[in-house]
Amino acid sequence: MNDFNNYDRGTGALSGASFFSGVMTRVYGWMTVALLITAGAAFFTANSAAMLQVIYGNSAVLIGLIIAELGLVMGLSWGINKLSPAMAALMFVLYSLVNGVTLSSIFFAYEIGTISSAFAATALTFGGMSLVGYTTKKDLTGFGGLLFMGLIGIVIATLVNMFWQNSVMDSIITYIGLFVFVGLTAYDTQRIKTMSVAAEYSGDASAASKVAIMGALALYLDFINLFLYLLKLLGRSRD
Numbered sequence: 001m002n003d004f005n006n007y008d009r010g011t012g013a014l015s016g017a018s019f020f021s022g023v024m025t026r027v028y029g030w031m032t033v034a035l036l037i038t039a040g041a042a043f044f045t046a047n048s049a050a051m052l053q054v055i056y057g058n059s060a061v062l063i064g065l066i067i068a069e070l071g072l073v074m075g076l077s078w079g080i081n082k083l084s085p086a087m088a089a090l091m092f093v094l095y096s097l098v099n100g101v102t103l104s105s106i107f108f109a110y111e112i113g114t115i116s117s118a119f120a121a122t123a124l125t126f127g128g129m130s131l132v133g134y135t136t137k138k139d140l141t142g143f144g145g146l147l148f149m150g151l152i153g154i155v156i157a158t159l160v161n162m163f164w165q166n167s168v169m170d171s172i173i174t175y176i177g178l179f180v181f182v183g184l185t186a187y188d189t190q191r192i193k194t195m196s197v198a199a200e201y202s203g204d205a206s207a208a209s210k211v212a213i214m215g216a217l218a219l220y221l222d223f224i225n226l227f228l229y230l231l232k233l234l235g236r237s238r239d
Contacts, residue, residue, distance in 0.1 A: 045101050076095070125230075130189045134190070140187045154173060175233075177225065178229045
């Protein structure tokens with residue numbers, strides 16, 4: 001009955017709540033697919049002597065993979081309006097695959113138990129904060145600027161500490177990183193809600209698909225970074 005009330009007789013499509021729930025289902029669906037691809041690629045690479053030799057035996061290959069990751073993310077973020085939904089989806093899948101290959105190193109830096117614990121903690125934290133962003137009536141837009149500034153600060157501090165190698169600074173970066181990506185999870189979830197509303201009224205048939213891909217990319221990045229900071233924290237506590 002609700003779907004009938006939300007049916008647009010002019011376009012033959014569902015609107016309102018049904019449109020929004022459809023977009024969010026696709027967002028979380030794409031995000032889950034990307035995480036599975038990343039996990040599979042990381043596990044396969046870590047257990048393939050040939051792959052490890054190619055990637056870590058030649059620094060140029062590793063640098064090339066990192067550049068490819070950056071290129072895919074920037075291409076998606078800046079060119080989404082010009083890309084077809086199929087091309088955007090392909091680029092997202094490729095990014096999650098390449099990211100998995102580069103993340104294979106975690107299997108050598110941490111025990112499998114620590115990785116599993118960090119993943120479980122990430123899933124719970126991410127799920128809780130995404131639910132907050134999905135249900136809260138409070139406008140989180142104001143927090144977005146603060147979180148973005150925090151993100152820039154983390155990047156700069158991380159680059160500086162690569163040369164400084166200060167353990168105290170590393171701990172501070174880890175805790176701030178956790179705070180930032182916990183906040184971004186809620187903020188991005190709410191932002192996707194706003195994007196879905198704009199897509200519904202845009203008149204662009206492909207808008208919903210593009211929102212789903214970009215929303216999935218944002219939440220995927222939040223999940224991965226939250227996982228890496230929690231992994232770092234748990235790994236340090238068990239040394």
